[in-house]
Amino acid sequence: MATDVPAVKLIGWYGSPYVHRAEVALRLKGVPYEFIRDDPINKSELLLQHNPIHKKVPVLLHGDRTICESLVILEYVDETFDGPPLLPVDPYERAMARFWAHFIDQKFARPFWMSFWMCEDDEHKEAFVKEAKGNLAILEEQLKGRRFFGGDAVGFLDVAACGLAHWLGVIEEVSGVTLVNGDEFPAFCKWAKAYVNDDTVKQSLPDRDELLAFFSGNKEIYMALARATLHK
Amino acid sequence: MSPPVKLIGAFGSPAVHRAEAALRLKGVPYELILEDLENKSELLLKSNPIHKKVPVLLHGDRTVCESLVILEYIDETFDGPPLLPADPYDRSMARFWAHFIDHKCAKPFMLSMWSEGETQKESMKESKENLAFLEEQLIKRKKRFFGGDSIGYLDIAACGMAYWLGVIQESAGVSLASGEEFPALRRWAEEYTSDEAIKPCLPDRDKLLTHYVANIDKYRLMVKAPPA
Numbered sequence: 226m227a228t229d230v231p232a233v234k235l236i237g238w239y240g241s242p243y244v245h246r247a248e249v250a251l252r253l254k255g256v257p258y259e260f261i262r263d264d265p266i267n268k269s270e271l272l273l274q275h276n277p278i279h280k281k282v283p284v285l286l287h288g289d290r291t292i293c294e295s296l297v298i299l300e301y302v303d304e305t306f307d308g309p310p311l312l313p314v315d316p317y318e319r320a321m322a323r324f325w326a327h328f329i330d331q332k333f334a335r336p337f338w339m340s341f342w343m344c345e346d347d348e349h350k351e352a353f354v355k356e357a358k359g360n361l362a363i364l365e366e367q368l369k370g371r372r373f374f375g376g377d378a379v380g381f382l383d384v385a386a387c388g389l390a391h392w393l394g395v396i397e398e399v400s401g402v403t404l405v406n407g408d409e410f411p412a413f414c415k416w417a418k419a420y421v422n423d424d425t426v427k428q429s430l431p432d433r434d435e436l437l438a439f440f441s442g443n444k445e446i447y448m449a450l451a452r453a454t455l456h457k
Numbered sequence: 458m459s460p461p462v463k464l465i466g467a468f469g470s471p472a473v474h475r476a477e478a479a480l481r482l483k484g485v486p487y488e489l490i491l492e493d494l495e496n497k498s499e500l501l502l503k504s505n506p507i508h509k510k511v512p513v514l515l516h517g518d519r520t521v522c523e524s525l526v527i528l529e530y531i532d533e534t535f536d537g538p539p540l541l542p543a544d545p546y547d548r549s550m551a552r553f554w555a556h557f558i559d560h561k562c563a564k565p566f567m568l569s570m571w572s573e574g575e576t577q578k579e580s581m582k583e584s585k586e587n588l589a590f591l592e593e594q595l596i597k598r599k600k601r602f603f604g605g606d607s608i609g610y611l612d613i614a615a616c617g618m619a620y621w622l623g624v625i626q627e628s629a630g631v632s633l634a635s636g637e638e639f640p641a642l643r644r645w646a647e648e649y650t651s652d653e654a655i656k657p658c659l660p661d662r663d664k665l666l667t668h669y670v671a672n673i674d675k676y677r678l679m680v681k682a683p684p685a
Contacts, residue, residue: 278557278590290546297552304545316533317519323526328507363507 233258234286236272238265240431240439242388243295247283248429249384250299254308296326299381311381325367325374326385333360341400342444342451349455357404361413364389368412372419379423383416390420391430399440459535460517462487465501467494467511469660469668471617472524476512477658478613479528483537525555528610540610551603554594555614562587566622570629571676581633588639591618595641601648612649619646620659628669 233251235258237244251258263272263282275284275291285292285301292301303311312319336356343350364386368374374382383390394417397403407414420426431439440447462480464487466473480487492501492511504513505522514521514530521530532540541548565587568580595603603611612619623646626632649655669676 278561287546292546292549292553294553294556297549297556300552301545301549304548316530317516317521319533320521320526320530323529324521324523327523327526332507 232288234261235259236261236263236275236284236286237282238263240436241282242392244283245387245429246295246384247285247298247302249387249426250302250311252425252428253311253379254302254306256302256306296330296385299384303381309378311384313375313380322374322380322382325382329386336360339451340404341396341402342447344448354402354404358409361405361410365410365413368416370412373416379420379426383420387420390417392436393417395433395436395440398437399444463490463515464488465490465492465504465511465513465515467492469665470511471621473512474616474658475524475613476514476527476531478616478655479531479540481654481658482540482608483531483535485531485535525559525614528613532610538607540613542604542609551609551611554591554603554611557590558615558617567676568680569633570625570631571673571680584633588634588642591615592639592642595645602645608649608652608655616649618642619649624662624665625669628666628673
């Protein structure tokens, strides 16, 4: 049997939730792809050539096409390949999914990150934790009793929120800061469990123990970065 | 018949212009509700509790926030000439460059205008590099607009470059580029701002200039301050 060379390649770094977004979208669509593992400390010519503007992953190579930015890649994968739709059909539901994905990347990300890595005695830490928990409450409300943000199946917004499902627990463990608990955020906790246990999602989630070791190893760097970017 | 459309906006906002331009290109009648951003209305705070910003599109009982999200909603909901291209790859390129404008161009541009010293110098260099990327994209397409022969999603997303860039530079007394540089962008800006559908929703130039001059101290303070 001839082996088809995949026309789709994905450049990624180990442990990146943004890369996971792209991988899970391809898997949900049943698209075979070759994963090219890059190194953020030592970026390849291939990456720099294909993403000269941001120099980041993921980068999707589809034949002679290059697509960068994980949310842009999600929409490209959804529009290009057959398979279950990632975005809802209704334009208003689509707008909501895009709005909340944007919220996760823009408003949610910083206080979330800073909550974990600021020093315990830093006066700003408490404010970040309060803001992060406020944002989690907003997302809790968005679930509206559904299994997934997308309804009965994993969709665009679930994939966009993947960092909160799998990486959150690991980062809480490494940093010693707990943001989420089942009492305050019951729907969110159920969603996170459902997401990481989905058969397709599981295939592209980094192993939890490996991820834990990875984040533990970088803890000092993250803390230094948090201090350095406090006033940026 | 489609429920009525209202747009909560504010004078001089390029983000609000994006939404207006899209509605006009689609031929959708709408009511513009002008906000005083120093004194935000209950309607705005209720409609956009997360960001408390404009524009906010109200379509019947639906609320849509974030200008680029609004653009896509308008494109998908109403008949009329498509704003995004048909091909998925071209669509992804339009989205990528719109994202580039909002996330990579905005901050260096503001710092170029309103900071000083080394920060300003570096920001001006970065802003010029960003303009060069956009110039290249326009030249590659060999068409009147980023969207092709007619105005599309990326042209609208880039409206700040077409109109606000010049006004803000004049208000700050800072010039990013000489008259010879970025000829494709200059020609495009002229075409965009003179389009019949676009012109009516561009703020009056003199009024906009006055607005930026009057607020310059505030902007200079804003770029110095740590993020909220």
